[in-house]
C-alpha cells in the first residue's frame with residue numbers, strides 16, 4: 001500500500017507540505033483544484049503548479065480527490081454530454097502529470113453530511129458527529145431553510161459552495177429520480193469516461209455514500225456490498241474502480257467491511273480508513289482510528305487489504321481535533337498523522353507475521 005495524506009492546497013490549507021513530509025511513510029498528497037467550478041476543465045498550468053509544489057517535498061500527486069460530477073450528469077439532463085466532455089478533458093490534462101487515481105462520488109446534492117462539526121468527546125477533543133434523530137426529523141424544506149439561514153455551519157470541506165445556492169431547485173429536480181434512474185445515469189457517465197480513463201492510465205474510484213443510506217428523500221446508490229457489485233459489473237472496465245471508505249460504509253453496521261474488502265479487492269484503487277463509534281439511536285461520532293476506540297474492525301480491514309496484496313493508495317481519513325489545533329473540520333494535522341502511524345503499524349505487523357523478522361538493514365553513510 002502507498003500511504004498518502006489529503007491536502008487542500010497552498011493558501012487553502014493550514015497544513016504545509018513540509019509538515020506532511022515529516023509524517024513517517026507518507027508518499028504523496030491527495031489533492032484537488034478546489035476553486036475550479038464543477039463542470040469546468042482543470043487547466044494544465046494549475047495542475048502543473050500543484051505537482052511542482054509537492055515535488056519540492058518529494059511528495060507525489062498521483063491521487064486526486066475529487067473531480068466532482070456536475071449535477072446535470074447525475075440527473076441525466078440533456079446538458080450532461082457537455083459536462084462529460086469537460087470531464088474527459090480534465091482526465092487527459094491530469095494524465096499528463098502522472099495522475100493514477102481520480103476519486104469521485106455520485107451523491108445527489110450533498111457530499112458527506114454531518115450534523116455537528118465539533119462535538120466534544122469524553123477526552124476533551126472534538127470530532128464530527130452525525131445525529132441520526134436530528135436528520136430523520138428534518139424535511140427537505142427545513143434543510144433548505146436551515147442552509148439559507150446558516151450556510152456557513154453546513155459547509156463541509158470538499159463541498160462546492162455553488163451547490164448550496166440553488167438547493168430548492170435541486171431538491172425539486174430529484175423528486176422524480178429513483179435509485180434505478182440514478183444508477184442508469186452513473187452507468188451512462190462511466191461508459192463514456194472509462195475508455196478515456198483507460199487510455200490515460202487513470203482509475204476512476206467511486207466514493208461510497210456518506211452516510212450509506214438515503215437522507216432527505218434523496219436517492220443513494222453506493223451504500224453496501226450489493227450496490228458496489230452492481231455498479232462494478234455495470235461497466236466492467238479496470239478503470240471503473242472503488243474508493244473503499246471504511247467510515248462511510250461503516251455508517252451502517254450491517255455492512256461487513258472485511259467482506260467488502262475481500263469481495264472487491266482487485267477493484268479497490270484507493271482506501272480511506274477511519275473509525276466510527278456508534279450509538280444506540282443510530283447516531284455516530286468519528287473517533288480515533290484505533291480499533292478499540294470505535295465500532296469498526298480497523299485492524300481486520302488492514303489485514304484483509306494485506307492478505308489481498310493491496311498495492312493501491314490509502315490515506316488516514318477524518319481525524320478528531322486535538323491538542324487545541326485550529327483546522328478544517330476532520331482535516332487537522334495531528335490526529336490524521338496519528339491515524340497514518342496506526343494504520344502503518346497494523347500493516348507492518350502483517351508484513352512481519354507473513355515474512356518473519358525484517359532483514360538487517362545496511363548502514364547508510366553519514
Ligand code: DNO
Nearest residue numbers: 066103104105111112158207
Ligand atoms: C469527506 C470526503 C468526501 C470525498 C468525496 C469524494 O471527507 O471523504 O468529501 O472526498 O465524497 O468525491
